[in-house]
Amino acid sequence: MATLIPSTPALTSRLPNVGTTIFTVMSTLATEVGAVNLGQGFPDFNCDPALVDAVTHAMQAGHNQYPPMPGVPALRQAMAAKMQALYGLRSDAATEITVTAGATQAILTAILAVVHPGDEVIVLEPCYDSYVPNIELAGGVAVRVPLTPGSFRPDFDLIRAALTPRTRALIINSPHNPSGQVWSDADMLQLQELLAPTDVLLISDEVYEHMVFDGQQHQSAARFPGLAARAFIISSFGKTYHVTGWKVGTVVAPVPLTAEFRKVHQFNVFTVNTPMQHALAAHMADPAPYLQLSAFYQRKRDLFREGLASTRFTLLPGQGTYFQCVGIGDLAVPERDLPEADFCQWLTREIGVAAIPLSAFYGNGFDQKVIRFCFAKKDDTLHSALQRLARL
Numbered sequence: 001m002a003t004l005i006p007s008t009p010a011l012t013s014r015l016p017n018v019g020t021t022i023f024t025v026m027s028t029l030a031t032e033v034g035a036v037n038l039g040q041g042f043p044d045f046n047c048d049p050a051l052v053d054a055v056t057h058a059m060q061a062g063h064n065q066y067p068p069m070p071g072v073p074a075l076r077q078a079m080a081a082k083m084q085a086l087y088g089l090r091s092d093a094a095t096e097i098t099v100t101a102g103a104t105q106a107i108l109t110a111i112l113a114v115v116h117p118g119d120e121v122i123v124l125e126p127c128y129d130s131y132v133p134n135i136e137l138a139g140g141v142a143v144r145v146p147l148t149p150g151s152f153r154p155d156f157d158l159i160r161a162a163l164t165p166r167t168r169a170l171i172i173n174s175p176h177n178p179s180g181q182v183w184s185d186a187d188m189l190q191l192q193e194l195l196a197p198t199d200v201l202l203i204s205d206e207v208y209e210h211m212v213f214d215g216q217q218h219q220s221a222a223r224f225p226g227l228a229a230r231a232f233i234i235s236s237f238g239k240t241y242h243v244t245g246w247k248v249g250t251v252v253a254p255v256p257l258t259a260e261f262r263k264v265h266q267f268n269v270f271t272v273n274t275p276m277q278h279a280l281a282a283h284m285a286d287p288a289p290y291l292q293l294s295a296f297y298q299r300k301r302d303l304f305r306e307g308l309a310s311t312r313f314t315l316l317p318g319q320g321t322y323f324q325c326v327g328i329g330d331l332a333v334p335e336r337d338l339p340e341a342d343f344c345q346w347l348t349r350e351i352g353v354a355a356i357p358l359s360a361f362y363g364n365g366f367d368q369k370v371i372r373f374c375f376a377k378k379d380d381t382l383h384s385a386l387q388r389l390a391r392l
């Protein structure tokens with residue numbers, strides 16, 4: 001008998017352009033060189049201990065088996081109540097709200113549910129890194145429309161020009177990662193008007209909905225009937241309750257959209273971990289934690305911006321999220337002329353603070369000499385980063 005030599009069949013990648021994400025690269029480097037990690041977006045402080053107790057309690061109470069496919073009813077009802085109280089949207093917990101494994105799964109599932117091969121999906125760049133690979137996995141075509149460089153405001157003429165009979169969906173994200181830009185009421189009205197004569201669906205990534213500063217209000221798609229009627233509205237408890245590792249989010253969408261969403265969801269994850277859902281439902285009974293989150297992060301934003309004001313970094317506006325973007329073009333070091341990604345490597349190794357280049361959020365690596373810091377950190381961490389950045 002011939003000797004069998006085991007060999008793994010060669011693959012043609014479904015995502016040939018995807019490598020290790022910049023977030024992993026920068027976090028790994030930060031750990032390696034002992035830098036303060038203001039790169040990847042996650043808090044370095046713990047969540048409310050009551051939330052952890054609530055999970056323990058749920059487990060001890062026996063909530064350890066599969067929940068219903070769309071999610072624990074109490075959590076969906078709590079979300080319905082919040083959507084109505086904050087945004088005036090009446091949504092049915094039974095047929096219009098689904099609990100997902102974080103916003104990431106929600107976005108992928110929404111795209112897989114509605115995008116057919118060859119359909120176009122508009123993304124506004126810079127954008128969160130999962131959108132385009134998700135569209136490609138569905139066989140769709142990502143149509144990249146830039147937000148205005150510098151202000152990161154939507155350019156409705158460009159969005160209008162990108163609409164074609166093949167456009168299936170548009171993805172928006174406000175408050176916006178990476179820029180911290182927040183869409184206004186007028187922006188949302190303009191979008192509503194633009195989409196009104198079309199069949200284009202809206203995927204509204206609202207994971208930073210509770211981090212909006214300076215007295216502004218989050219303009220959820222839920223507030224605009226013409227948008228809500230065509231939207232998957234996506235939230236994440238990870239961002240809101242400082243538990244990014246729990247990976248629990250929700251999708252609110254009209255009945256026909258939710259029905260298609262759930263067809264994919266049930267064969268994708270089927271259900272999301274039960275005890276966390278019970279804990280989150282109990283925690284949502286008190287709206288204070290999410291209502292106070294903007295003030296909590298605005299104080300951190302102000303602390304961080306005040307510290308940066310005495311450096312030569314150019315501060316870009318930061319109206320929401322826990323990210324602050326800065327220009328590097330006026331720094332007094334020769335490294336300011338490096339591409340953003342190389343500058344971030346240098347900043348991590350030599351100055352000891354990790355950041356993310358904005359070019360990572362563009363398909364063509366557009367380099368505008370801007371980098372992103374995350375300020376969801378203990379004050380001590382921010383002070384320590386500012387001390388190091390003061391050299392620049």
Ligand SMILES: Cc1ncc(COP(=O)(O)O)c(C=O)c1O
Binds near residue numbers: 041104128177238247
């Ligand atoms: C804009 C945006 N959307 C989605 C997500 C993913 O959220 P989750 O951790 O709930 O999957 C993130 C996380 O960083 C994000 O910044």
